[in-house]
Amino acid sequence: MIDIDRLTAEIDTLAGFSSHPSPAVTRVLFSREDCDARDWMARMFVEAGLVVRSDAVGNCFARWQGRDTTRAPFATGSHIDAIPNAGKYDGVIGVLGAVEAVRMLRAKGFQPERSLDIILFTAEEPTRFGIGCLGSRLLGGALDSAAAAALEDVDKNTLETLRAQAGFSGLLSEVSLRHGAYTGFVELHIEQGPLLERDGIDIGAVEKIAAPAAFRITITGEGGHAGAVLMPDRHDAGLAAAEIALAVERAALETASADTVGTTGVFLIEPGAINSVPCRAVIEIDLRDTDLATRLRAENAIHQAAYAVADRRGVSLEWETINSDPPAICAPELVASIESAAKARGFSSRRMISRAYHDSLFMARVCPTAMIFVPCRNGWSHRPDEYVSPEALARGVAVLADVIEAQLGV
Numbered sequence: 001m002i003d004i005d006r007l008t009a010e011i012d013t014l015a016g017f018s019s020h021p022s023p024a025v026t027r028v029l030f031s032r033e034d035c036d037a038r039d040w041m042a043r044m045f046v047e048a049g050l051v052v053r054s055d056a057v058g059n060c061f062a063r064w065q066g067r068d069t070t071r072a073p074f075a076t077g078s079h080i081d082a083i084p085n086a087g088k089y090d091g092v093i094g095v096l097g098a099v100e101a102v103r104m105l106r107a108k109g110f111q112p113e114r115s116l117d118i119i120l121f122t123a124e125e126p127t128r129f130g131i132g133c134l135g136s137r138l139l140g141g142a143l144d145s146a147a148a149a150a151l152e153d154v155d156k157n158t159l160e161t162l163r164a165q166a167g168f169s170g171l172l173s174e175v176s177l178r179h180g181a182y183t184g185f186v187e188l189h190i191e192q193g194p195l196l197e198r199d200g201i202d203i204g205a206v207e208k209i210a211a212p213a214a215f216r217i218t219i220t221g222e223g224g225h226a227g228a229v230l231m232p233d234r235h236d237a238g239l240a241a242a243e244i245a246l247a248v249e250r251a252a253l254e255t256a257s258a259d260t261v262g263t264t265g266v267f268l269i270e271p272g273a274i275n276s277v278p279c280r281a282v283i284e285i286d287l288r289d290t291d292l293a294t295r296l297r298a299e300n301a302i303h304q305a306a307y308a309v310a311d312r313r314g315v316s317l318e319w320e321t322i323n324s325d326p327p328a329i330c331a332p333e334l335v336a337s338i339e340s341a342a343k344a345r346g347f348s349s350r351r352m353i354s355r356a357y358h359d360s361l362f363m364a365r366v367c368p369t370a371m372i373f374v375p376c377r378n379g380w381s382h383r384p385d386e387y388v389s390p391e392a393l394a395r396g397v398a399v400l401a402d403v404i405e406a407q408l409g410v
């Protein structure tokens with residue numbers, strides 16, 4: 001039996017490690033609150049009979065030892081960092097829920113053949129270093145260790161310094177997992193969207209994880225007095241940026257796939273005065289899809305449109321790729337295992353796409369991966385009123401426990 005009262009109490013306790021008052025949760029990588037929360041988690045893991053170790057970037061692995069240590073382990077887990085003014089469920093249920101799943105399996109006398117690692121990933125959120133999935137990115141070999149070490153926060157502290165202060169030593173180059181280090185990975189997570197709740201579905205079996213590409217475009221035109229420079233003589237950087245932003249929308253709409261989304265979420269113009277023609281503009285674009293080829297086509301269309309606009313308006317343009325991660329296809333056998341676990345327990349389930357990215361995106365590079373989604377109220381996430389009902393949470397943990405049991409028994 002899942003002890004849902006214990007689990008919800010633990011979620012509340014973990015939410016207390018926050019630099020903003022309740023109900024908001026703010027837990028930024030290697031802040032005092034993050035370090036205290038990690039210490040508390042380590043004690044939890046030990047109390048649950050798990051053996052804990054950490055790697056050089058602070059990814060924490062809590063192992064439930066199986067009978068046969070020669071076999072590769074299975075893994076589950078998620079993150080416990082939280083963006084400013086977030087809620088208490090995002091990421092957290094994938095870690096505390098996994099501990100509860102282990103306790104439940106233990107209580108019913110299940111003895112694992114294969115070992116299980118519950119992984120607490122370092123910094124899924126990009127708050128501190130501007131890059132998401134820092135820990136899993138390194139595990140998946142998707143980030144060069146020297147580039148990682150040199151990452152800087154807004155106060156110019158490097159990852160190298162901060163991880164040492166937090167007590168994590170060792171070589172970042174040794175964080176990456178070899179292919180097949182795990183037989184598989186399953187992450188329990190809140191949906192962060194409205195679909196499951198809206199349609200009254202208990203469990204989402206994630207079959208694809210969309211991945212973002214992000215670009216920064218810097219446009220340099222010619223400034224001048226808003227009264228004095230006549231329209232035919234202008235090289236307005238702001239208008240060029242505006243046209244490119246519209247091209248982003250057009251490119252995303254024209255792929256014929258509903259999964260392509262393009263957003264120009266940063267739009268800065270200089271000098272930013274009402275009586276001055278913008279001389280410089282910086283825009284940042286987030287482009288996502290579950291299909292890499294479709295996303296690349298959209299990116300190409302934006303690229304061409306941007307240079308055509310620059311040409312026509314006589315401004316110069318600098319295109320910078322901030323990141324470009326391939327989407328992931330989940331392992332069909334794990335997706336099927338989630339579905340059959342849900343069915344056996346009488347829960348409704350649906351295959352779905354994760355439109356947000358998760359640590360699973362990078363674990364999929366080293367082993368078969370899938371995700372279990374549970375509904376959250378109104379699809380709200382990354383805000384203090386994020387809420388998952390105890391019943392929805394218990395269903396997610398039960399399915400996770402069933403999937404783990406099936407994987408550890410063989």
Ligand SMILES: [Zn+2]
Nearest residue numbers: 090091124358
């Ligand atoms: Zn998350």
